[in-house]
Amino acid sequence: MLNIALLGAGRIGEVHAKSITSHAECRLVAIADVVEAAAQKLAARYGAKARPVNDILSDATIDAVLIATSTDTHSDLIERATAAGKAVLCEKPVDLSLERALECEATVMASGKPVMIGFNRRFDPQFATLKRAYDAGEIGKAELLAITSFDPAPPPTSYIKVSGGLFRDMMIHDFDMACWIMGGAPAKVTATGASLVSAEIGAAGDIDTAVVTLSWADGRIAVIKNSRRAGYGYDQRVELLGSQGLLSAKNLLEHTVEKITSEGAVSATPVYFFLERYMRAYEAEWAAFIEAVKSNTPMPVTLSDGVAALACAEAATRSARSGETVTITADMLGSVAIEASTAA
Missing domain, CATH: 3.30.360.10 (Dihydrodipicolinate Reductase; domain 2)
Incomplete structure (x- = not known):
């Protein structure tokens, strides 16, 4: 059983929370959002805990994170999560800046941690x-x-x-x-x-x-x-x-x-x-x-x-x-x- 954290409790975060909790081999244990009330509301719905991003990334019991935050945060969070040893699924696009996305790709390749981009179609x-x-x-x-x-x-x-x-x-x-x-x-x-x-x-x-x-x-x-x-x-x-x-x-x-x-x-x-x-x-x-x-x-x-x-x-x-x-x-x-x- 994999422990999963969700970063982002907006509309697309709600979609992903449903997918995570519908899967038999993982449990949603933590949710973070810049709007704390949104994280608390979604966490309460699925039996998870609302926690700050830093706490989630430093928690060794969390195996993977799903990033559903605003696009301008994606590259930073991908780098931080992989550096913390987490597997990552990140919503599209990687970044608003191609240059920044290329930097992120190079950093993640060096870490060797798995990252998937959410092109759901x-x-x-x-x-x-x-x-x-x-x-x-x-x-x-x-x-x-x-x-x-x-x-x-x-x-x-x-x-x-x-x-x-x-x-x-x-x-x-x-x-x-x-x-x-x-x-x-x-x-x-x-x-x-x-x-x-x-x-x-x-x-x-x-x-x-x-x-x-x-x-x-x-x-x-x-x-x-x-x-x-x-x-x-x-x-x-x-x-x-x-x-x-x-x-x-x-x-x-x-x-x-x-x-x-x-x-x-x-x-x-x-x-x-x-x-x-x-x-x-x-x-x-x-x-x-x-x-x-x-x-x-x-x-x-x-x-x-x-x-x-x-x-x-x-x-x-x-x-x-x-x-x-x-x-x-x-x-x-x-x-x-x-x-x-x-x-x-």
């Missing part, structure tokens, strides 16, 4: 099935990947101001999906974005609508579309065209009932937000982390994967500002070389 049953089918050669060589990720409504402007921007906060998931499916980081990134949904988002210096094209050295292409507003629900789709066919993962609907009359056909809308769409993915992600810790095997999503996704976000940010295509250089990827690999 890899563990979604729909996307995982698509990836397995592609890896099994069912559609031949990948040629064109299309990822659609639309939120039902924008977050508060107060969140936008500290989020690091759409590319680092929202599209970071899709960058990881593209790297994961294609088997490595792209060579070039071209991005365009605008503030079409909310004037407040634009005034805060961010965008709410974006399209990014990724290209690999062997010519493969991925197109990612993001919007902060899709009034019909949470639109999450992946389509992969290969030399021998097509794989597609469609939206999960609120129900599967379809009505057909002389006036036409009507079906349900997509589930409304990420909690409904990805709760199973969060649970599978946590199970994969625990399995890696207990068996002392490599993490299924590494800190280097987190750096690669952040490098894509950095390149997209530069491209959107300059209007030019940005090359992802080796120094942007740290220990990860740019892969010009072809699909199996």
Whole structure:
């Protein structure tokens, strides 16, 4: 039985607390948050104790920590937790700064402690099935990947101001999906974005609508579309065209009932937000982390994967500002070389 501490008692912390306490091979023993009342409230719900971060990290009986704090604290907490001998699962992204994330990666590699980055969408049953089918050669060589990720409504402007921007906060998931499916980081990134949904988002210096094209050295292409507003629900789709066919993962609907009359056909809308769409993915992600810790095997999503996704976000940010295509250089990827690999 592994003793687990949760750092961060906000909305995503609550999601992770549920996954931790649902797992039969670990117990949630401590929760920390900058808002002590939030930590106490969540701890009381799950029979844990609210404790300061320093106490948690110095407690040798705690085997692992899950970091679900604000992004600007991630790198520091990863370094401190691994230095204290803990296994770590940290929410995305590694940091708001690519330079700082690279420093964190180097520090953690020297420590030898396991770190997993929380790109939960890899563990979604729909996307995982698509990836397995592609890896099994069912559609031949990948040629064109299309990822659609639309939120039902924008977050508060107060969140936008500290989020690091759409590319680092929202599209970071899709960058990881593209790297994961294609088997490595792209060579070039071209991005365009605008503030079409909310004037407040634009005034805060961010965008709410974006399209990014990724290209690999062997010519493969991925197109990612993001919007902060899709009034019909949470639109999450992946389509992969290969030399021998097509794989597609469609939206999960609120129900599967379809009505057909002389006036036409009507079906349900997509589930409304990420909690409904990805709760199973969060649970599978946590199970994969625990399995890696207990068996002392490599993490299924590494800190280097987190750096690669952040490098894509950095390149997209530069491209959107300059209007030019940005090359992802080796120094942007740290220990990860740019892969010009072809699909199996």
